[in-house]
Amino acid sequence: MPLFSNVSLLTQPKRLYSAAELLLGGLLLISVGKGLPLLMATPANWGVAIAFYTVISTLIMFFWPYGSLGWANRVTLARAVLVALVAGALADNTFIGAIGQWLAIAVFALLLDGVDGWIARRTKSHTPFGARFDMELDALLILLLCAGLLRLESLGLWVLLIGGMRYLFIAASWQFTWLSQPLFDSFRRKAVCVWQVVALLLALTPLTSHLIANLLAISALLSLTYSFGFDIWWLYRNAKRG
Structure with a gap:
């Protein structure tokens, strides 16, 4: 099975499982965001966070050729939720007023980086897609940290x-x-x-x-x-x- 597949969603009924999981991820984004009122203080914060998560979810639906995501990819999806919140907090510079919370979310997302790989190895569910999903999230989070440093320190x-x-x-x-x-x-x-x-x-x-x-x-x-x-x-x- 190739890493990326562009098979039509209509020919892949099993994708309903991953679609449901992605929807649950969206609900997790809203729930966690509601618990971070200092970071998600404006409509712009929510708009950016939801946009990031929507793009990530769309790419998953397009490239994931199987049914349910599996536990390793679910952990990576939870990391995607945190990365989306990190991105959302950059809007309107609200992260500056709650820099401790913002860094805590980023660090937690980084700590989960080792968990999804460990689960994949333990459950023998390692896939090229999962490795790529994990790597791209790492790269995106690092770029977001750079954007935060640019705004915070004007480097x-x-x-x-x-x-x-x-x-x-x-x-x-x-x-x-x-x-x-x-x-x-x-x-x-x-x-x-x-x-x-x-x-x-x-x-x-x-x-x-x-x-x-x-x-x-x-x-x-x-x-x-x-x-x-x-x-x-x-x-x-x-x-x-x-």
Whole structure:
């Protein structure tokens, strides 16, 4: 079964199960959002959060070719709810007045990152879709943290490169197909990813000064640039050998 399938929903009755689960996820979004009145204080907050969740749900319905989502993907869907709330709180800058709650939601979403993978391994339900769903949520959350840091500390648009570099890499692979070749497993890549998240969270904490926030963000950007640069060099070298 391919990773992505564009089979019509009308030919997939089992998708009614996943549609019901996505609807429950929407209800979870509303329930959790109602419990965060400081973060979800305006119609704009709700509009952005619901829009994010709607887009994510639509993509799931389009790409998920099976019936029910399974427990691992349900946990990832719960993470999607939290990521949508993180996005919603950025509207009207309401997250600034409740930065502690906003960071707590982001950290909880990150902590759940290991839970869905653990469940997938325990239940032997690992799928390429689930891995991609998990990875794309991570990337989106990092980009949202960058947007929050831009607004909170006014560091400049360069901070968005931390979360946007992966998307630039993907866009470049459309033109240079050798960039889309598989990469080797790398501890360096994982370590840089962890530091990227840690640096952003530390930079966003209220106790961090503007100078330290700058230094943390710069360290994340430099380490990420090195990591991507090394991978690009490796892919280019292998493409030339081929």
